[in-house]
Amino acid sequence: MFFAVNSVRTNNFTDENMIDKIKALWQEAQTKITNDTGCVYGIYHHYQNDYRGDYTLSIAVDHPIDHFSALITPNPIDNYVVFAVNDDHEDKIYQTWQHIWGLEQEGKLLRAYDVDFEKYYPDGRVEIYISILN
Template sequence: MFFAVNSVVTNNFTDENMINKIKTLWQDAQAKLADNTGCIYAIYHHYQNDYRGDYTLSIAVDHPVKHFSTTIEPNPIDSYAVFQVNDDHEDKIYQTWQHIWALEQDNKIIRAYDIDFEKYYPDGRVEIYISLLT
């Protein structure tokens, strides 16, 4: 279960303000989570359809925090493909997402579009979890 700090609805391809929305979302979350020493999650959910449609992005933690009452609960039967983010690229997160989208277009993965998330570890590592149809 995740505890959302804040959320925004956006679209990677049609929202002209997507980059600013996401930057503001992260800045707000970092200010609210200044004392957090655990992992931080970027949760992708409420997909309109596939990766080309609207979705909700929430910044969250995996433990209850005062004033963060919105919870996001992954489906317990979902299985996930985990992608390690290669940290030798400047746009490492975006590069990994492009790889995921290419795998989907090539039918090498079939996404569930339930709840996907990026897991940011305190040591700087990042993993992307993609929910798959089983």
């Protein structure tokens, strides 16, 4: 279960303000979780269809913090493929997403489009969890 800090609805391909929305989302979240020492998550959910459609991005933590709601619960039967990001720089994260989209285009990754997430560890590591069809 993830406890959402804030959320935004956007689209990677048709929303001209997507980058600004996501940056503002992360900046706002960082002010709310400044004293938190656990993992932080970028949760992708409520997909319109595939990666070209609208989706909701929520910044969340995995434990209760005052005034955050338990917004997102991944389906317990979902299977995930985990992609390690070589660097926590946003360009490397985006390159990993491009790789994921490429695998999907090639038919090598059958995504469920349920709840996907980026997991940001306190030590700087980042992993992207993609829900897949069984």
